[in-house]
């Protein structure tokens with residue numbers, strides 16, 4: 527049994543940087559990773575998807591260059607090349623992350639699967655076949671999440687795709703059926719439509735991205751339908767059957783009626799489930815909720831003193847920047863003796879459809895539910911000079927404000943560079959800059975951000 531000061535399970539977005547900093551702070555540290563350093567973000571999430579989203583955008587621009595006076599004839603999509611570019615970028619990022627860990631003194635990187643065997647003791651089934659026993663007073667669980675697969679009749683007979691395996695395709699599906707009209711499903715749906723697939727999206731709720739305000743769902747639905755993506759809402763897949771010849775027939779229940787859709791590939795994108803089960807958490811006394819997420823307090827500590835959970839394996843928003851921020855909170859509390867918590871931290875995010883949706887703070891629906899006094903400022907991208915000049919006026923900017931304090935409570939920007947514009951508003955929120963100040967602020971012309979003047983001029987006092 528090897529004794530460490532700190533053990534980290536999972537080299538994800540919190541685990542890797544935390545391990546390096548703890549080791550540098552003098553703690554004898556071990557980090558255990560069962561697959562690849564960098565976790566989901568680098569290997570199966572943000573990095574590969576955004577790489578492929580860029581290829582899809584290039585195809586879209588080539589197909590739609592005519593209105594800007596540029597004729598592109600006979601362009602084609604080279605899927606093996608798109609995949610290779612994605613793989614190269616992922617490998618580079620992964621290797622960079624791994625080298626950073628390997629060159630850190632005081633830090634052991636073990637490739638294998640960690641399982642708790644008792645109170646703060648861990649057994650690692652090394653990928654080499656051997657086993658190792660470790661122990662530490664401080665343990666950090668950063669094991670992330672994996673795609674959730676719903677129980678649907680026939681699902682295991684059709685070779686369905688998930689968010690990881692779809693990026694291994696070296697061909698363009700003829701007809702991709704996407705189960706789940708949320709962030710991941712829509713990013714992939716639009717991407718493969720732009721590569722040339724026929725795409726159908728099935729969403730159980732009454733609208734896609736149902737966590738967002740209705741006007742965002744509506745505008746996004748129009749944007750995707752304009753690209754000839756079929757969207758069925760209030761619909762769920764109830765059965766799959768593989769036909770001879772390879773095609774798949776999906777039975778869809780929609781508004782109480784059954785419908786059959788023939789497709790070539792099915793992508794399951796209905797959410798993610800925490801990787802906590804195989805950790806044998808009972809043996810060390812760590813509690814999980816009914817969905818398997820590790821229960822933590824607002825300093826990210828579990829019910830067992832000295833054991834922490836960071837990133838997607840705990841409840842709450844599942845984003846790379848949140849996992850990374852978890853690491854900075856835990857590290858600064860432990861080593862710099864600060865008293866930071868995850869309460870009230872900003873949770874910005876961006877959906878990388880094209881145009882993007884950048885979001886921060888309260889939505890209009892959330893403000894309504896809270897029963898607070900609020901006003902909504904809204905500006906269509908068709909009124910944004912830069913959008914007109916660039917030739918893409920899809921979407922709108924929207925902000926929820928407090929009419930008394932003039933503070934910005936939240937924002938949604940669906941448009942080109944929507945994530946970047948949202949970030950300008952996030953900075954304003956963090957610095958308590960009022961919408962009146964932004965209304966009369968001098969911004970460089972003609973930027974998308976310049977239109978924040980007009981967004982807030984749209985508010986009548």
Ligand SMILES: Cc1cc2nc3c(=O)[nH]c(=O)nc-3n(C[C@H](O)[C@H](O)[C@H](O)COP(=O)(O)OP(=O)(O)OC[C@H]3O[C@@H](n4cnc5c(N)ncnc54)[C@H](O)[C@@H]3O)c2cc1C
Pocket residue numbers: 535536537538539540541558559560561562563564565566567568570571572575638639640641668669670671689710801804805836837838839844845846847849876878
């Ligand atoms: C398709 C897709 C696109 C995404 N796009 C974005 C985006 O654009 N922006 C964004 O912010 N977020 C995005 N996300 C979410 C983001 O990837 C995750 O929120 C983030 O990676 C969470 O990191 P983490 O640190 O919690 O865990 P992870 O990065 O998942 O790392 C967990 C690690 O733990 C390892 N592990 C698990 N169990 C064990 C064990 N028992 N022993 C040893 N090792 C173990 C795993 O192999 C893994 O490497 C996307 C996700 C997906 C799937």
